[in-house]
Amino acid sequence: VQTHVGLAQLYTYEGRMDRAVEQFEKAHALASSILPAAGTYLDEALGIAYLHQAEMESGLYRSPGELCLLPIPPGRAYAKTPDAAKAIEHFMRYLKERPDELEVRWLLNVAYMATGGYPDQVPREQLIPPMAFASPEDIGRFRDVAPQAGLRSVGSAGGAIVDDFDNDGNLDVVTSSMDSCAPMTFFHNNGDGTFTDRSAQSGLGSQLGGLNLSQADYNNDGCLDILVMRGGWQLPQRRSLLRNNCDGTFTDVTAASGLAVPATSSQNAVWTDIDNDGFVDLFVGNEDTVAQLFLNKRDGTFENIAHAAGVDRVMFTKGVAAGDYDGDGYPDLYVSNLNGRNFLYHNNRNRTFTEVAEAAGVPGPGRGFATWFFDYDNDGRDDLFATSYFISVDESARTYLGRPHNATTMKLYRNLGNGHFEDVTKAVGLDKVFMPMAANFGDIDNDGFPDIYIGTGSPSYGALVPNVLLHNKAGRSFVDVTASSGTGELHKGHGIAFADLDNDGDEDILEELGGSTPGDAHALRLFENPGHGADWLNLRLVGVKTNRSAIGARIKVTVENENRVTRSIYRTVSSGGSFGASPFEQHIGLGTSVRRVDIDIRWPTSNTQQHFSGVEKNQALEIKEFAEDYFVINRRPVRLGGARAGKP
Secondary structure, X not given: OHHHHHHHHHHHHHOOHHHHHHHHHHHHHHHHHHOHHHHHHHHHHHHHHHHHHHHHHOOOOOOOHHHHEOOOOOOOOOOOOHHHHHHHHXXXXXXXXXXXXXXXXXXXXXXXXXXXXXXXXOOHHHOOOHHHOOOOOOOOOOEEOHHHHOOOOEEOOOOEEEEOOOOOOOOEEEEOOOOOOOEOEEEEEOOOOOEEEOHHHHOHHHOEOOOEEEEEOOOOOOOOEEEEEOEOOOOOEOOEEEEEOOOOOEEEOXXXXXXXXXXXXXXXXXXXXXXOOOOOEEEEEEEEEEOEEEEEOOOOOEEEOHHHHOOOOEEEEEEEEEEOOOOOOOOEEXXXXXXXXXXXXXXXXXXXXXXXXXXXXXXXXXXXXXEEEEOOOOOOOOEEEEEEOOOOHHHHHHHHHOOOOOOOOOEEEEEOOOOOEEEOOOOOOOOOOOOEEEEEEEOOOOXXXXXXXXXXXXXXXXXXXXXXXXXXXXXXEEEEOHHHHOOOEXXXXXXXXXXXXXXXXXXXXXXXXXXXXXXXXXXOEEEEOOOOOOEEEEEEEEOOOOOOOOOOOEEEEEEEEOOOOEEEEEEEOOOOOOEOEOOOOEEEEEEOXXXXXXXXXXXXXXXXXXXXXXXXXXXXXXXXXXXXXOEEEOOOOXXXXXXXXXXX
């Protein structure tokens, strides 16, 4: 029995589900008569294997469409359903012995969706009702347009960046895969709603592996560079710093810059200017070894000052973020740890930090993962979001069924403005279990309040839980709009970026998908925003004394509507969350019926402010530090896929 199970697991790892099923069936036949308990376990394993075999036979890993979105539309079914029917058979056998097992009950309902039999054919006692998945509001249907746009990439878990790497005014896409044999991809934005794969020409195609990516102009030459993080969940591996040569190519300068040694296991790092000298520094969160803080020496090299700075703790770090939570003009650091409490490092403004998480009230939820600073309620203070990676389909199912859960949840900490935070997780409706791995934020409806998209899952093939889109309701609550938006991808979500890729004034969502094994590779998704008719601005800031990327610059946009009601919207320049990178160009929703727009910018290094009044709405602007005026970026709205602009 053990031999057959072992072989089945190896075939599962490779994605050879037909062979895995054969071995699980042989193990099941042997176990049924002599090891009944093992037979029950094998029913679950067989159900999962058959379900994934049905997905593969139906081509859903490479062309997922709507059949990988939860809930699968009624009346729709996989192209090949016999194996999904076999999955139902084995899940029902399991539930006959263990009727209260929520994980298998969840998978049973997914299998019925795959055959087109949900909800009518699901036994009443095992049915998860359609209302469990329903959105309380209709945010509009997002449409996956990645294939039409030329973003054809299939990979394992990895990172994603959306930003302008060739300074042509259009946002490009870079992705990676943790598969150590898989090359990075670089998709050049053609400016017409399509992308061209320039991985080979750019040199990025020679870079293999990478669980996460982040961008910054570390040498202030006006061209965005790329950091590749490797070794997360695995043995130590070399990271890579890829210098942008400003000609469409990149050069690996890891060794020359001082970032190559020692190799570590890491999937998280954050670029920020800790000493406000105008050059971004690099904080790296590692797994089971000391964190690293690389000071930018302004000559293309870095020096690790983690020990002297007081940030060299040993933790299993899965997320890091930078933000100025106390408004003193210097960035602080938040470290999200899987194996203990989180850390908040207060910047002492002398290249040292003091750990204050407990005192500030942000010790984290436990089992920390993706994290970031953002102003969720537009009160002018950076709040803190921290996820909890509690791996349990059972607990996630409890969230959908409205049952009490037994797991740690993500946390939202509201900045009180006095160095302390208040845990408002339950008050805003975020006390839920979603199994988050990646996450990022953006404004999906241009109301000025940042929304959240969470990539979910775990290495298990049974972790078929939907990615989650949470709509921010004016800073008072978050509402799950996954079903109505059509963004509930069932497979493992990783690098996530929000960006206006079609220049139509709303943010689309790019997501790198795929599990940790070769057999769980998945196609890239690009969810096109349907639009909501609200006003907006895109602001591209260029530092002069401040770092060129303008990381840490604070933006205040004041809008007055037709009723002469005034409000302010706040953003800090960053790439967003810790797993996936949005553009440094800030997309700012203004709401509806806007009649006047004023912009204020505070630059951290020069400690200067700029004010622009009476700015025209619905346009992209470039604002340079110290400049008396702004520059309008002329962009033509396009249709993702290459057709003329317009929504379907």
